[in-house]
Amino acid sequence: MSVLTRDEAQARAQFLEVHRYSIALDLTTGDDTFDSRTVIGFTTRSAGDTFVELKPAVLRSVILDGQALDPAALTENRFPLTGLDAGEHELRVEADMRYSRTGEGMHRFTDPADGETYVYTQMFMEDVQRVFAAFDQPDLKSVFEIGVTAPDGWTVLGNGTARQSGARSWTLAPTPLISTYLVAVAAGPWHSVRTEHAGLPFGIHCRRSLAPHLDADADEILGITRACYDRYHEKFEEPYPFDSYDQAFVPEFNAGAMENPGLVTFRDEYVYRSAVTDTERQTRAVTIAHEMAHMWFGDLVTLTWWDDIWLNESFAEYMGYQILTEATRFTDTWVDFGIGRKAWGYDADQRPSTHPVAPDPAAVPDTASAMLNFDGISYAKGASALRQLVTWLGEKDFLAGINLHFARHKFGNATLADFVDSLATATDRDVHAWADRWLRTTGVDTLTPRVTDGGTRWSLDVVRDGGRPHRVAVGTYDLDVVDSGRLVPRERFELDLPATADSTAVANAEATGNATAGAPVAAGGTLEGSGRRPALVVLNDDDLTYAKVRLDGPSWDTALRALSGIPGPLTRAVIWNAARDMVRDGDLAPTTYLDAARTHLPHETDLAVVQGVLAFAAGQITDRYLRPDHRPAALATLTSLCRDLIRRTEDGNHPGLRLTAVRHFIDAATQPDAIQEWLDTGSVPGGPELDPELRWRVLTRLAALGALDNATIDAELARDPSATGQEGAAHCRAALPDADAKARAWARMFDSDDLSNYLFTATAQGFWQPEQADLVKEYVPRFYPAAVALADRRGPAIAEAAGRHAFPVHAVDDASLRLGRECLDGTEMIPALRRKLADQLDDLSRALRVRTAVA
Secondary structure, eight states, rough: OOOHHHHHHHHHHHHHEEEEEEEEEEEESSSSSEEEEEEEEEEEEESSSEEEOOOOOOEEEETTEEEEEEEOBBTTTTTEEEOOSSSSEEEEEEEEEOOOSSSSEEEEOOOOOOOOOOEEEEOTGGGGGGGGOOOTTTTTTTTEEEEEEETTTTTEEESEEEEEEESSEEEEEHHHHHHHOOOOOEEEEEEEEEEETTTTEEEEOGGGGGGGHHHHHHHHHHHHHHEEEEEHHHHHHOOOOOSEEEEEEETTTTSEEEETTTTEEEGGGSSSSSSHHOOOOOOHHHHHHHHHHHBTEEEEEEEESSHHHHHHHHHHHHHHHHHHHHHHHHHHHHHHHHHHIIIHHHHHHHSSTOOOOOOOOOGBHHHHHHHHHHOOOIIIIIHHHHHHHHHHHHHHHHHHHHHHHHHTTTTTTEEEEHHHHHHTTTSSSHHHHHHHHHHSSOOOOEEEEEOOOOOOSSEEEEEEESSEEEEEEEEEEEOSSSTTTOOOEEEEEEEEEEEOSOOOEEEEEOOHHHHHOOEEETTTEEEESSSSSOOEEEEEOOOOOOOOEEOOHHHHHHHHHGGGGGGOOOHHHHHHHHHHHHHHTSOHHHHHHHHHHHGGGGOOOOHHHHHHHHHIIIIIIIIIISSSGGHHHHHHHHHHHHHHHHTTTSSOOHHHHHHHHHHHHHHHOOSSHHHHHHHHHHBOSEEEEEEOHHHHHHHHHHHHOOOOOHHHHHHHHHOOSSSHHHHHHHHHHHHHOOOOHHHHHHIIIIIOOSOOOHHHHHHHHHOOOOGGHEEEEEEHHHHHHHHHHHHHHHOOOHHHHHHHHSOOOTTOOOOHHHHHHHHHHHHHOOOHHHHHHHHHHHHHHHHHHHHTTTT
């Protein structure tokens, strides 16, 4: 398919203006296709030619200004409109459009639990063309009027309030000016919970089989929605710009959520069927807050071209965490961001595929390249940059600039330059220079302390590898005189590290709080203090900037001894992140990280910290950074750690910690006995009971260990015939250590196009198991040509899934790296797969370097 270039989009935006779409969708025409009829009213500013985009199964008719055109003129996804005079025009397009099984366009899903069918749209980037004909680019905003014919018993949801006229006909209220990619329709026999807030209808929706689980959490979901809505209205001067606020939890959704105006769609895993931790509830709440932020930044004011996707995502990412902290019971959201989300940005920023938060427009020449920038840089690094900006600028000036931006560009489009100009108007600081340093550059700065102890005085210099300005906090801590496993704060300072050619810079140190006699002060570019040096010095103590930090030797020794005794969870997260970075950079043995986890996690009180550390210890250290012969000892360390956490939480006061420990114990089990007993009894001794999520988790591990057969999988699927059960069964079958099972799983993934996006992912996640390296080694070289062919057939969503989940991540050896590089260098492939493979191979290369560094 042809991709839209930036130059083409600019030319088309100058050539025409779109006024209105009238769209009729008939969802009653069969299981494979639906009927799409579109009328577009537009004006051309001069005489000339242009094109409209669509990807039909069958294009039945195209009528321009009353004149029928030949449908055979469609070339790939473009229909030419030639010989246009200046003035108003009307285009009518009728087509049969194909339902999707990959989460792109109009996705269709039949629930195995009850046989009910649901459809919903995901129009992002070019996928609106799978639903209706459009001038598909973000700066050609228009009013959309949509009518839907749906089966009896269905409810239709959309960007505006829906009105039913007759048994099958639905009309959605016309939208204000929005971009094509933000149009949304969801239809099916939804279970709905409706209310009103601030004079607007609010609703949450899910498939019927999930109704009891949505009802159980409805008060929490709607309470968070109301709290965020109210807090945004305290910060933003522009009121919410749409006529309703619906949130639909939809099946087989590729992303976390999508910010469609008035109808946010979420993956329906957020409707919890099984027990979850409070951190997972917080993640759902952050997503709610994130998507609501988009109603202003993304929907009311939209990017002009895709090079500014960060304007949408970085802002929503930052506001989601901040608003949740301010408006709900989740007051420690930045700990979870620091220990979990932020690493996504750090990792992406150290790969060859890194890019600036705000890339040069020339680096995003078309929509295919734009898709590649939906990554940890546009989200996590961008949000970190904005958090640093607020720290440097002050929230008052930041919000003044944001509100000016909304006022200037509401219902229109804007660029990075527009955003920076709005901020600059609200402050006397040089925001343009800040943006150049932070948003137009790549890579991660590293801040390293040099602490000198003179006995009666101590001093600190900061070595900065990188060129960005940073405002950072420095925390100093001493060992408790009563309990040497605890640390107590001494002083906290703020440092401005200016962006100069000199990599050593310390200036403007100011003690915060109540200064005391002898408190350290800045003197001649060096932070100095009286008394002996602190036992622990932590740079970026509040995690307010985006940089890797190191600890000096004595501070690291203190951290290894007393990390769990540091009073603030955010400080502990900063230190754990420093250790993570040191492992990835080859400066710390992975076993040292594991030993620290073994020592301190049994005493850790913050759930996000426990989850973040265990995720890295299990997913990276145990499975990739250690040689296979060291893996059994690492798994033993993890299971021992988890046993301690399970024992510690027997009183029932920390259910989230206990659930986390149980999950990781299952995943790290090397013998089937204990987890088989849990499965047989239906419970972990002392709880929790094994709900569907835990049962499938145990079964997956038993399958990998060779302690499960197909009959047991079939019996469990009969017990849990839900969509999640189907995925669990696919996961288990692919994990069986049997040559025939592997051959069948491989054929389902790569030789057939029948698997939905979710069933493909489940199968891929089960296929590669570290314990089965010899069994699956023949598939390593087969992966690359198979993935290329699959991506060509099924497109970007499945290409992303194949590159992420079907990649042989546990084949950490030179031969695997060589095969991958040969494929990248010598094979044509779609950009989505090329980017994912390039990132996977860089991670593989890093794993090999880590192994070599600690050999």
